[in-house]
Amino acid sequence: MKLKTYVARDPQEALDQVRRELGPEAVILSTQSRRVRTSESSWAKRRHIEITAAVDQAAALDSPAVFQAWPANPANSSLPFRQLREELQEMKGLLRQWLGSQDPPSWLTPYSDLNTLFQTLVRVGIHDQIIHRWLDGVRTSLANGNNSGTNLKGLALRQLLQEIEVINPWKLNPHGPHRWIFLGSTGVGKTTTIAKLAIQAAFVRKIRVGLISLDNVRLGGQEQLASYARISDLPLVAVQSRSELAEALNNMADLDLVLIDTPGRNPCDPGLPMELGQLFGELPGLEHHLVVSATTKEGNLVDIFQGFHVVPPASCIVTKLDESGDIVGVFNQLCTRRVPLSYLTTGQRIPEDIESASHQRLAGLLLGPHSYQRFPGEKE
Numbered sequence: 001m002k003l004k005t006y007v008a009r010d011p012q013e014a015l016d017q018v019r020r021e022l023g024p025e026a027v028i029l030s031t032q033s034r035r036v037r038t039s040e041s042s043w044a045k046r047r048h049i050e051i052t053a054a055v056d057q058a059a060a061l062d063s064p065a066v067f068q069a070w071p072a073n074p075a076n077s078s079l080p081f082r083q084l085r086e087e088l089q090e091m092k093g094l095l096r097q098w099l100g101s102q103d104p105p106s107w108l109t110p111y112s113d114l115n116t117l118f119q120t121l122v123r124v125g126i127h128d129q130i131i132h133r134w135l136d137g138v139r140t141s142l143a144n145g146n147n148s149g150t151n152l153k154g155l156a157l158r159q160l161l162q163e164i165e166v167i168n169p170w171k172l173n174p175h176g177p178h179r180w181i182f183l184g185s186t187g188v189g190k191t192t193t194i195a196k197l198a199i200q201a202a203f204v205r206k207i208r209v210g211l212i213s214l215d216n217v218r219l220g221g222q223e224q225l226a227s228y229a230r231i232s233d234l235p236l237v238a239v240q241s242r243s244e245l246a247e248a249l250n251n252m253a254d255l256d257l258v259l260i261d262t263p264g265r266n267p268c269d270p271g272l273p274m275e276l277g278q279l280f281g282e283l284p285g286l287e288h289h290l291v292v293s294a295t296t297k298e299g300n301l302v303d304i305f306q307g308f309h310v311v312p313p314a315s316c317i318v319t320k321l322d323e324s325g326d327i328v329g330v331f332n333q334l335c336t337r338r339v340p341l342s343y344l345t346t347g348q349r350i351p352e353d354i355e356s357a358s359h360q361r362l363a364g365l366l367l368g369p370h371s372y373q374r375f376p377g378e379k380e
Contacts, residue, residue: 005052014051022053107139113153114138120367121160125328130335134160157367161359164331165340168356169315172287178257179249181280182317183308184291185300186264189319189345191215193291194259195228197343199351202232207256211236212248214279215263225261228350242279249283260286267307276311287314290339294321298329305333315342318357322347327365 004022008014104118121131138156170178180197182190194211202209211229213222213236222238229236235255237248245260252258265272280286290313292304316339318330334341344361347353355361 004054005050007048007050009048011049011051014049018051018053105135108135111142111152114156117153117156124366125332127332127336130160130163130332134163157363158359161363163335164359164362165338166357166359166362167315167340167342169287169289169342172314173285176256177253177285179260179285179287180258181260181262181286181288182291183262183276183288183311183313184264185267185296185304188264188291188293188296190264190291191224191228191261192348192350193317193319193343193345193354194225194261196345196351196354198228198234198257198259199232200354201257202234208254209234210252210255210258212245212252212258212260213238214240214245215261216240242283245279246283249285265307267303269307272307273310276308280311289313289315289317289342291317291319292330293319294324294327294330296329298332301329301333305337305339309337313339315340317343317345319345321345321365322353325365327362331362331366 006014006017008017104115108114108118118131118135121134134156137159141155141159169180182194184190198209198211201207211225211234213225215222215225216238226236226238228234235252237251239245239248249258265275269275280288288311290305290308292301296304316330316334318327318341321327321344333339341357341362343354344357345354
């Protein structure tokens, strides 16, 4: 939303300024008359009109206002597009709330439970393409006769949730050793997540754990992990380059688990792919885990999954579920990007507030705690 105040000698002159700069889509928010000096050297005052007007940025792109090029600074070059995308996402959410639902396909009409589930998925904000893919699967199941004497709603919900692969990262390399790198933007909780996993592994699994910190950018980043290492009596090495990282990994070759902390990075930075490639490329045995916060807007999540996909993540860890129970944005991106889900964190307590992800838990976060029913023989 662009907001500006205009001062003119009469209403017509003020309106002309508004139309010239903001375009015909501008909305007048307030109008008032006041006296202003006629010049800096004069005490005489003349009555003028002051108008405050606003225009939506998306509408302003179509207005006849004078075109201005995007800023040349690459750090800010994507900002207008990100702002526009965020506003469009918010508008879509508002439209869903206002409309309440969209019409289900006609073939779904005889199945009231499936109709209800469809309307719920639309209302919470599941992407249309995900819903359409899910509907195709449900229709195929019904055509194959999977609709007699069963819980149709439960089966259909399970079919949707299986769009996301839920994994146990310990089984990716069952014989070890495990070398996990944690990537993500600033403030998502990478260091705290590492501390939780490290202490659980050392004191519950009773395995040998080491820590490596590459976080030499954030003020106090390495000190925070160092304090956890001291408390738990775990070895920690701070490194700054690829060669130092390779040396530290070699020195920790006898450990069962090495957790590597990295500084938060801007996913829109055009230099990020090269930086990640130069730092981690071709180092053997590394598994990359993308850490995202449930509090992040979906428009920014799109950037995060895109920016860090240069090193395909072995899994995604979702943090700060205690601060936001809305996981639909993460769900949409996991489905779209086909990234597995491994862990969820639910608070700041170390090591308690972390849990293995499950389809049952995911359903509860999307649709409510009692929305998912396990079926005989199903394992999480």
